[in-house]
Amino acid sequence: MLAAHQLAIGYPARIVANHISLQLNPGEAVAVLGPNGSGKSTLFRTLLGLLPALQGEVRLNSRVLDALTPAEIARHVAYVPQVSASFFNFSVIEVVEMARAPHLAWYAKPGAFDRKISEQALDEVGMSSFANRMFSSLSGGEQQLVLIARALAAEAPTILLDEPTASLDFANQFLILDAIAKLAANGRSVLFTTHNPEHALRTARRTLTMSRDGEVEIGATDTILNSKSLASLYGIPIQLFDGPNGRMIAVAK
Amino acid sequence: MPMKPFFPTLTIALCVLTIVCLWALSVGQFAIPASEIFALIAAKLGGATTPRLAEMASADVVLFEIRAPRIAAAWLVGAALSAAGAAYQNLFRNPLVSPDILGVSSGAALGAVLGIFLSLPIIAIQGMAFGGGLLAVALIFVIGSKLRGHDPMLSLVLTGVVVGSLLASGLALLKYLADPTNQLPAITYWLMGSFASVASRDVGITALIFFASLTPLFLMRWRMNLLSLPDDEARALGLNVNRNRLVVIVAATLMTATSVSLCGMVGWVGLVVPHAVRLLVGAEFSRLLPLSMIIGGTFMLVVDTLCRTMTQIEIPPGVLTAAIGTPIFLLLMAATLRGKG
Numbered sequence: 001m002l003a004a005h006q007l008a009i010g011y012p013a014r015i016v017a018n019h020i021s022l023q024l025n026p027g028e029a030v031a032v033l034g035p036n037g038s039g040k041s042t043l044f045r046t047l048l049g050l051l052p053a054l055q056g057e058v059r060l061n062s063r064v065l066d067a068l069t070p071a072e073i074a075r076h077v078a079y080v081p082q083v084s085a086s087f088f089n090f091s092v093i094e095v096v097e098m099a100r101a102p103h104l105a106w107y108a109k110p111g112a113f114d115r116k117i118s119e120q121a122l123d124e125v126g127m128s129s130f131a132n133r134m135f136s137s138l139s140g141g142e143q144q145l146v147l148i149a150r151a152l153a154a155e156a157p158t159i160l161l162d163e164p165t166a167s168l169d170f171a172n173q174f175l176i177l178d179a180i181a182k183l184a185a186n187g188r189s190v191l192f193t194t195h196n197p198e199h200a201l202r203t204a205r206r207t208l209t210m211s212r213d214g215e216v217e218i219g220a221t222d223t224i225l226n227s228k229s230l231a232s233l234y235g236i237p238i239q240l241f242d243g244p245n246g247r248m249i250a251v252a253k
Numbered sequence: 254m255p256m257k258p259f260f261p262t263l264t265i266a267l268c269v270l271t272i273v274c275l276w277a278l279s280v281g282q283f284a285i286p287a288s289e290i291f292a293l294i295a296a297k298l299g300g301a302t303t304p305r306l307a308e309m310a311s312a313d314v315v316l317f318e319i320r321a322p323r324i325a326a327a328w329l330v331g332a333a334l335s336a337a338g339a340a341y342q343n344l345f346r347n348p349l350v351s352p353d354i355l356g357v358s359s360g361a362a363l364g365a366v367l368g369i370f371l372s373l374p375i376i377a378i379q380g381m382a383f384g385g386g387l388l389a390v391a392l393i394f395v396i397g398s399k400l401r402g403h404d405p406m407l408s409l410v411l412t413g414v415v416v417g418s419l420l421a422s423g424l425a426l427l428k429y430l431a432d433p434t435n436q437l438p439a440i441t442y443w444l445m446g447s448f449a450s451v452a453s454r455d456v457g458i459t460a461l462i463f464f465a466s467l468t469p470l471f472l473m474r475w476r477m478n479l480l481s482l483p484d485d486e487a488r489a490l491g492l493n494v495n496r497n498r499l500v501v502i503v504a505a506t507l508m509t510a511t512s513v514s515l516c517g518m519v520g521w522v523g524l525v526v527p528h529a530v531r532l533l534v535g536a537e538f539s540r541l542l543p544l545s546m547i548i549g550g551t552f553m554l555v556v557d558t559l560c561r562t563m564t565q566i567e568i569p570p571g572v573l574t575a576a577i578g579t580p581i582f583l584l585l586m587a588a589t590l591r592g593k594g
Contacts, residue, residue: 045485048485048488048489050485050488050489069491069493070488070491070492070493071491071492071493072491073489073491074489074490074491075491077489078489079485079486079489079490081483081485081486081489084483088343088346088348088481088531088536089531089535089536090478090535090536090537091535091537094478094535094537098478098479098482098490099490101476101479101490101491101492102490102491106472106473106476106497107472107473108475109474109475109539110475134535154490
């Protein structure tokens with residue numbers, strides 16, 4: 001279980017945000033919401049152990065993150081990056097199998113067991129039939145699903161997704177949100193960043209908001225996100241409306 | 254787009270290599286027909302001897318004392334430069350870099366020329382070449398980190414050009430200082446790259462260092478794929494990026510240095526071959542590495558054999574690789590930049 005306690009994040013010359021306390025529970029999806037430059041990526045890098053905490057600490061199963069090797073962290077926390085163009089072209093199954101690295105010795109290649117785990121991961125996101133396609137030939141939404149499958153193949157109980165719905169078309173955004181809801185329903189701890197309050201309201205039980213001046217709030221999504229808090233978070237008038245099927249709609253005035 | 258076939262391509266590449274080896278053994282000033290080659294090899298292996306063996310004494314010398322070491326040297330250099338190129342391309346996440354574009358070859362050449370200048374033994378020349386190559390990579394890393402935030406593809410290529418010209422000025426200084434009657438011609442001919450004067454003892458040492466530096470690359474062949482991802486992504490997948498990168502740089506630079514100290518600077522092979530092989534079998538490094546070595550070795554062997562048989566005098570192989578490599582490089586660069594836009 002990944003937990004941050006009184007965490008200060010940022011760089012030696014500049015603290016980005018302060019006093020972040022957050023525990024990720026199994027079976028729960030948590031959203032991180034905030035404008036550009038509010039430190040969402042910095043928070044992720046700190047939680048993944050890529051950036052040292054300025055104050056406070058991140059603990060993984062009650063052990064301090066700094067004391068763990070990259071492989072030990074990777075076996076417990078999987079990271080789903082934003083889809084970006086790669087210069088090198090791998091097949092889908094090759095991309096997913098990369099997640100087996102923290103389970104393998106430095107000289108080893110993935111074997112039959114790793115292949116099975118990777119195929120199951122692709123199956124869980126409904127991408128089995130794409131296994132032998134080249135990754136770059138897939139659509140943005142399909143690529144994002146493959147990257148989620150890669151996180152699953154790491155067999156990590158905690159999954160961090162960096163803006164998984166960014167740069168996707170309207171339908172694919174909901175495909176990914178449903179996939180995130182399913183990850184949580186299957187007992188994993190999920191943390192994802194988003195630019196869309198509706199996505200947090202739809203998929204996350206709890207939400208952490210980060211404002212540009214470093215203020216951090218966390219709580220149940222439907223209490224922490226309201227017209228007033230969204231307006232102050234983004235600096236423009238925003239109103240929330242009740243939509244059909246209990247969905248909420250955010251409208252900027 | 255489906256996955257690209259590996260084993261059929263590997264089989265074809267090995268068949269082509271065998272045929273090219275036979276061709277290279279047989280052609281030249283002293284032509285040896287294939288039947289004699291087989292008879293001589295069989296005799297060497299302690300197999301059937303024919304009464305004609307005595308007549309083939311001079312063919313025996315040409316085959317085993319002159320052509321075989323030269324073929325081994327050409328193959329090793331092509332394979333080493335291609336393996337190093339594939340590794341650098343993965344490491345810098347840039348399909349347009351290679352030992353020569355990055356200036357590693359120039360650094361190794363500077364070190365090796367300094368060794369020749371000081372009349373050092375071959376193993377010391379190898380060491381100097383390795384040191385010069387590492388110096389070039391270090392310069393590229395330092396300058397590259399200052400240019401962060403700009404187009405990494407172009408800034409890396411430009412950095413290599415700048416570092417290469419700096420090292421070339423060092424080379425020019427050494428040539429100027431060298432004894433014009435015996436050292437200067439030796440350095441000049443050697444820099445152009447030639448397999449003509451390769452001794453079998455040097456081939457042995459080169460092969461030893463080549464396989465020693467290939468071992469870590471081969472063992473890490475799958476992990477190399479993760480090194481081609483953005484740093485954060487690779488680290489989040491549990492990779493100790495800095496340590497792995499250091500191992501790959503040392504191995505690839507050592508490979509470049511050995512090939513440079515054996516036959517001087519041969520450009521373009523390390524760029525064009527891994528790039529083309531990636532188009533054939535995809536980017537997965539455990540397939541890219543062996544096939545790049547086989548095809549790179551074959552390519553170098555074809556080039557060297559053409560160089561010594563096309564005309565009365567020998568053409569330096571670096572001239573032919575540049576003539577073939579430059580247009581291919583421009584095509585690949587245009588395709589890569591277009592693909593990005």
